[in-house]
Amino acid sequence: MLLAERTLYCEGVKLKCCWLLLLGLGTVWGQRTVSPAEYQTRRQVMVSEQLQARGVKDPRVLAAMARVRRELFVPPDQRPFAYEDRPLPIGYGQTISQPYIVALMTELLAPGKKDRVLEVGTGSGYQAAILGRLAGSVYSLEIVPELARSAALVLRTKGFRNVRVREGDGYNGWPAFAPYDKILLTAAPPEIPEELLAELRPGGRLVAPVGADAQNLVVVDKALDGKTQTRTVIPVRFVPMVRFGSRP
Numbered sequence: 001m002l003l004a005e006r007t008l009y010c011e012g013v014k015l016k017c018c019w020l021l022l023l024g025l026g027t028v029w030g031q032r033t034v035s036p037a038e039y040q041t042r043r044q045v046m047v048s049e050q051l052q053a054r055g056v057k058d059p060r061v062l063a064a065m066a067r068v069r070r071e072l073f074v075p076p077d078q079r080p081f082a083y084e085d086r087p088l089p090i091g092y093g094q095t096i097s098q099p100y101i102v103a104l105m106t107e108l109l110a111p112g113k114k115d116r117v118l119e120v121g122t123g124s125g126y127q128a129a130i131l132g133r134l135a136g137s138v139y140s141l142e143i144v145p146e147l148a149r150s151a152a153l154v155l156r157t158k159g160f161r162n163v164r165v166r167e168g169d170g171y172n173g174w175p176a177f178a179p180y181d182k183i184l185l186t187a188a189p190p191e192i193p194e195e196l197l198a199e200l201r202p203g204g205r206l207v208a209p210v211g212a213d214a215q216n217l218v219v220v221d222k223a224l225d226g227k228t229q230t231r232t233v234i235p236v237r238f239v240p241m242v243r244f245g246s247r248p
C-alpha cells in the first residue's frame with residue numbers, strides 16, 4: 001500500500017515536470033519563431049510606416065518591398081528583427097541596409113522592366129532580390145566569397161532566376177554583360193570609379209553612396225552624348241567599398 005502510494009507520487013511529480021518542460025519549451029518556441037502570417041503583417045506595416053510615411057511613392061517599388069521576404073536574407077538570429085527600421089548585421093562585419101534606404105535607392109534608380117542592372121555589394125542578396133522583381137536582369141558583385149555564396153544560394157532557391165551573383169571586386173566592374181542600363185552601389189567608394197561609369201550605357205543612371213568619411217547618396221545621369229550630371233540626395237552611412245586585397 002505504502003509502496004503503491006509512493007509510486008503514484010513519483011509518477012505525479014514526473015508528469016508535472018514533463019508539463020513544465022513542455023510549457024517552457026512552448027514559451028521559448030513562441031518567442032523565437034514568427035509565423036509567415038505575422039511576417040507578412042510586419043512587412044505591410046514596414047511599407048506604410050517606414051516607406052510611404054517618408055515619401056517613397058513608386059508603386060512598383062512599394063509592391064516589391066511588400067512582396068520580398070526580408071527575413072529569408074538575414075541570419076536566423078536576426079529574423080525576428082527583419083522588419084525593424086534599422087540595418088542588421090549579416091556577418092563578416094557587413095550589414096543589410098535599413099528598408100527605407102533600400103526603397104529610396106531603388107526608387108532613385110528607377111529600374112525599368114527590361115533594364116540590365118549591375119549591383120556592387122551583394123551582401124545578403126536582399127537589394128538584388130528587390131531589383132530582380134523590377135528589372136529584366138540583375139548582375140551583382142560581392143567581394144566576400146562567403147557572402148557571395150550564401151546570397152547566390154538563397155536567391156536561387158527562392159526563385160530569383162534573373163539575378164546572377166559573382167564573387168569579385170566591384171572596382172573592376174563586370175565587363176562580360178556591360179553596358180548596363182542602371183548601376184547601383186551599396187558600398188561607398190571615395191569617388192565614383194571610372195570603370196563603372198564606363199560600363200554605364202549612355203542614357204543610363206548610377207546611384208551610389210560616395211565619400212571617404214562623410215558620405216552622400218548621389219545620382220549620376222549619363223546623357224546620350226556620354227556627359228555625366230551628378231546630384232546629391234542625402235547624407236548616408238554605408239560600409240566602405242574596399243579594394244581587392246584589403247578585404248574586410
Ligand code: SAH
Nearest residue numbers: 121123124126127143169170186187241242
Ligand atoms: N546590398 C546589400 C548590403 C550591402 S553591404 C544587401 O542588400 O544586403 C555592402 C557590401 O559590399 C558588403 O557585403 C561588402 O562585402 C561589399 N563590398 C565592399 N567592397 C566591395 C567591392 N569592392 N566589390 C564588391 N563588393 C564589395
